[in-house]
Amino acid sequence: MKQKIVIKVTGKGAKSHSKALQIAVGLSGVESAGLGGEDKSQIEVVGDGVDAVQLTNLLRKKVGYAELASVEAVGEKKEEPAVQPFAWSVYGGSMPQTYIYPIHPYQDPSCSIM
Known part of the structure; x- marks a missing residue:
């Protein structure tokens, strides 16, 4: 999962910010900083599988x-499928009755337990 990490760094100038960027880019999984x-x-770091705590600790030690x-989280938003109602008619007595139950998209309609 792609993520954006923002870390506030207090350094003594441009040199410390440059060093912090070099440390951030050196980690595996970093795409941009x-x-x-x-x-x-x-420092804004974008990457896949980057450990934010490890990066923060490295910056504390070296900068x-x-x-x-x-x-x-950065990237595509996954839309969850809509819940579709499942309806059936029951005939018994003088008037038919219709029952409507929502079924979750990942639920098997034939299973009555879930």
Whole structure:
């Protein structure tokens, strides 16, 4: 799953931000990294299977103060299929009655337990 990780880094200047970007790009699974925020104090990393905690700890050890700001899923939004009602008529007595039950898309309509 592709995710976007934002880490706030407080360094002593452009050199520390450059070093933080080099560390971020060096991890496996990172597709892109860049500076963000108003004062360019945040590192935005986009990748697949990147461990946000490991990246934050590496930045703390090698650059200085680092705080994990957010982790968001990026990519396609999977739409869940709509629930379709299942109806049948029951004849008994003078008037027929119709029962309508919603069936979840992943539920087998022949199974009455689920």
